[in-house]
Amino acid sequence: MTESILRLDAICKSYNVGTPVETEVLHGITLALMQSEFVALKGPSGSGKSTLLNIIGLLERATAGTLEIAGQATQLQDDAALTAMRGRTIGFVFQFHHLLPAFSALENVLLPSIIAHGTVTEPSEANAMELLRRVGLQGSEYKRPGELSGGMQQRVAIARSLSLMPRLILADEPTGNLDTVSANEVFGLLREFNHDHGSACLIVTHDPGLAARCDRAIELVDGRLVHL
Amino acid sequence: MPFELLVALRFLREGRMQSLLILAGVTGGVAVIIFLTQLINQLQSTIIDRVMGSQAHVVIRPLEETTQRVLEPNADRAVAATVQPRTQRLRSVDQWERVADLATATPGVLAVSPVVSGPAFAARGGTSKSVVMMGVQPEAYKRVVRMDDYMTRGRFDVTGTRALIGIDLALDLGLAVGDKLRVTSATGRSETLEIVGLFDMGNRELNRRWVFVTLKLAQTLLDLPGGVSNIDLTVIELFGASTVADTLRMQTGLTVESWMQTNSGLLNALSNQTVSNNLIRSFVVIIVALGISSVLVVSVVQKQREIGILRAMGAQRGRIMAIFLLQGGLVGLVGSVLGSVLAYGLLVLFSHVFKSPDGSAMFAAQLDPLLVALASVVACGVGLAAAVVPARSAARMDPVQAIRT
Numbered sequence: 261m262t263e264s265i266l267r268l269d270a271i272c273k274s275y276n277v278g279t280p281v282e283t284e285v286l287h288g289i290t291l292a293l294m295q296s297e298f299v300a301l302k303g304p305s306g307s308g309k310s311t312l313l314n315i316i317g318l319l320e321r322a323t324a325g326t327l328e329i330a331g332q333a334t335q336l337q338d339d340a341a342l343t344a345m346r347g348r349t350i351g352f353v354f355q356f357h358h359l360l361p362a363f364s365a366l367e368n369v370l371l372p373s374i375i376a377h378g379t380v381t382e383p384s385e386a387n388a389m390e391l392l393r394r395v396g397l398q399g400s401e402y403k404r405p406g407e408l409s410g411g412m413q414q415r416v417a418i419a420r421s422l423s424l425m426p427r428l429i430l431a432d433e434p435t436g437n438l439d440t441v442s443a444n445e446v447f448g449l450l451r452e453f454n455h456d457h458g459s460a461c462l463i464v465t466h467d468p469g470l471a472a473r474c475d476r477a478i479e480l481v482d483g484r485l486v487h488l
Numbered sequence: 489m490p491f492e493l494l495v496a497l498r499f500l501r502e503g504r505m506q507s508l509l510i511l512a513g514v515t516g517g518v519a520v521i522i523f524l525t526q527l528i529n530q531l532q533s534t535i536i537d538r539v540m541g542s543q544a545h546v547v548i549r550p551l552e553e554t555t556q557r558v559l560e561p562n563a564d565r566a567v568a569a570t571v572q573p574r575t576q577r578l579r580s581v582d583q584w585e586r587v588a589d590l591a592t593a594t595p596g597v598l599a600v601s602p603v604v605s606g607p608a609f610a611a612r613g614g615t616s617k618s619v620v621m622m623g624v625q626p627e628a629y630k631r632v633v634r635m636d637d638y639m640t641r642g643r644f645d646v647t648g649t650r651a652l653i654g655i656d657l658a659l660d661l662g663l664a665v666g667d668k669l670r671v672t673s674a675t676g677r678s679e680t681l682e683i684v685g686l687f688d689m690g691n692r693e694l695n696r697r698w699v700f701v702t703l704k705l706a707q708t709l710l711d712l713p714g715g716v717s718n719i720d721l722t723v724i725e726l727f728g729a730s731t732v733a734d735t736l737r738m739q740t741g742l743t744v745e746s747w748m749q750t751n752s753g754l755l756n757a758l759s760n761q762t763v764s765n766n767l768i769r770s771f772v773v774i775i776v777a778l779g780i781s782s783v784l785v786v787s788v789v790q791k792q793r794e795i796g797i798l799r800a801m802g803a804q805r806g807r808i809m810a811i812f813l814l815q816g817g818l819v820g821l822v823g824s825v826l827g828s829v830l831a832y833g834l835l836v837l838f839s840h841v842f843k844s845p846d847g848s849a850m851f852a853a854q855l856d857p858l859l860v861a862l863a864s865v866v867a868c869g870v871g872l873a874a875a876v877v878p879a880r881s882a883a884r885m886d887p888v889q890a891i892r893t
Binding site for chain 1 (some may be wrong): 490491494498499502793796797798799801802805807888891
C-alpha cells in the first residue's frame with residue numbers, strides 16, 4: 261500500500277474564537293493524500309479552499325483536529341519546527357506567482373535552497389538551471405520577474421516550488437490568472453514533475469477541464485468536503 | 489553570500505531612493521560628529537598648548553608664612569587679639585635638591601627645573617622698567633618650557649652675566665643683542681648684564697618682564713644664596729598634573745600647584761565646550777537613529793509580501809529579523825565610511841578658511857583613526873539598534889496575512 265504524505269482528521273478552523281462573531285469556516289475536514297497523488301481541490305469562492313491550503317501548508321493552525329505531514333503530527337510543534345518542516349517538505353505555487361521582484365528568475369528558484377543551506381551551492385545552482393530549462397525558461401535565467409510574462413512568471417514559481425524536490429506541492433489556483441494556452445502549459449508542467457519525481461500535488465482549480473485531468477477531485481462546499 | 493546578507497542587500501537596492509536618503513542622513517551625522525569632535529579637540533589642544541607653552545605643569549613653592557596666635561581662644565577663655573597676615577618675603581624651598589630629586593623620581597614627571605625668580609628693575613639710560621629676574625639652569629628649564637621655540641635671536645643659553653630678554657622689553661629700552669643692561673634687585677644689589685638673545689613667548693606681559701639669567705646670578709641678586717624660589721615640573725600626561733601635584737604635596741608638605749589649579753577658568757571653559765559637544769553629538773545620534781528606524785519601518789510595510797513568501801519557503805523568524813537588522817547595520821557601516829571621508833573633506837576645507845590672527849591654520853586637517861573607528865562602531869551600533877523595532881515587527885508578521893497583502 262502506498263504511504264500517505266498528508267493526513268487530515270476532523271480539521272476545523274474558526275476565526276474570532278471566543279468572540280460573539282466567531283465564525284467556523286472549516287467543519288471537520290478529513291482527507292488523505294497518497295504519495296505521487298495528483299488531486300484537484302474545487303469549490304466556490306469563500307468555501308474555505310485557501311484556508312485549508314494554508315493549514316495544510318503549515319502557514320495557519322487548525323482550531324481542532326489533527327494534521328500529519330509525512331507521518332509527523334504537527335499540532336504540538338512550535339513555529340520554528342513547523343517552519344523547518346514547511347521548508348523541507350512543502351512547495352508552494354501561489355495564484356499570483358509571488359516571486360521576489362528584486363531577484364532574478366534563477367535567484368528566485370534558488371531561494372528555497374539558499375534558505376535551507378544558508379548560501380548558494382554549486383549543485384543547487386545547477387539544479388535551478390536545469391529546472392528553469394525544463395519549464396522552458398532557458399535564456400531568461402537572469403531576467404527579473406518584471407521582465408517576464410505572466411505565464412513565464414508562473415513557470416518560474418513552479419520551478420521554485422520544486423527547487424528542494426518537496427514531497428508535497430500545494431498550488432493555489434496556479435492557472436487562475438493565465439490564458440488557456442499558458443494555463444495548459446503550467447498544468448502540464450506540474451503533472452510532469454508529479455510523474456517524474458513522485459511529489460504529491462494538491463491543486464486548487466476552478467477549471468473543470470483541468471480537474472478532470474487529475475487523479476481525483478475533491479470539492480469544498482461551505483467548509484465541508486465532498487469527494488467526487 | 490549568506491541568505492540574510494543577500495536579501496538585506498537586495499532590499500536596500502530595491503528601495504534605492506529610501507536607502508540613499510537614509511545613507512545621506514547617516515553620512516551627514518557621522519561627518520558632523522567626527523568633524524566637530526576633531527575640530528574641538530584640536531582647538532582645545534591648540535589653546536592648551538598656547539597657554540601651557542610658557543607655564544610649568546606643576547610648581548613647587550615654599551609654604552606661605554602664616555601668623556600663629558600665642559594663645560588660642562577656647563570655651564573658657566576669650567582672647568582679644570588683632571591677627572595680621574604676614575608679609576610673604578622671598579624664601580627658598582627648604583632642601584630643594586632633595587625635593588627636586590623626589591620630584592624627578594615621581595611617576596609621571598617628565599622634567600624638573602629649579603628656578604629663582606624675583607622682582608627687579610631694569611634700567612638703561614634714563615628709563616627703568618619693572619622686571620622679573622628668572623634664574624634658571626638653561627638645559628633643565630628648556631625641558632619644562634620650550635624656550636628654544638621662542639628664541640628670535642640667539643640661543644637659549646646663559647652664562648656668567650649674560651642674559652636673555654623678551655622682544656617687548658628690548659623695544660621699551662631700545663636694546664639689541666650685544667647691548668648692556670643694568671638690573672637692580674629689591675634688596676639693592678645690582679649687576680650689568682650683556683644681552684645675548686631675544687625671545688618672543690607670544691605673550692606681551694612675559695616678553696616685557698622676564699629676564700633670564702643664570703641660577704647663580706639670580707641667587708646672588710635676589711639674596712637667596714644656594715636656594716631656589718620654586719621648582720618647575722613638566723608631566724607626561726597633561727591632565728594627570730593634579731594627581732602628580734597631590735602626591736608631591738603629601739610627600740613634601742610644601743605648596744604644590746598644578747596648571748589645573750592656576751588655570752581653573754580655562755579648564756572650566758574647556759569642560760563646558762566638551763559638554764556642549766557631547767550634547768550635539770547625542771542629538772545627532774538620536775536623529776540618525778530615528779531616521780534609520782523610520783525608513784526601515786516603512787520598508788517592512790512595503791516588503792510584507794516578500795517577508796510572507798520567505799516565511800512560506802521556510803525562513804525562520806530569526807532570519808527575517810536578521811535581514812532587517814543587517815540593513816540597519818549596513819547603512820551604519822557604509823554611512824560611517826562615507827561620513828569619515830566627508831569629515832576629512834570638511835576639515836581640509838575649513839582649515840583653509842579659518843586662520844589664526846598670525847595667518848597659520850587654526851587646526852590641521854587630520855583624522856584621528858581611533859575617533860573614526862569609534863564613530864564607525866557607534867554608527868553600526870546605532871544602525872542595529874534602530875533596526876530592532878522594525879526587524880521584530882517583520883519577524884512577527886503572520887505569513888498568511890503578509891502574502892494576502
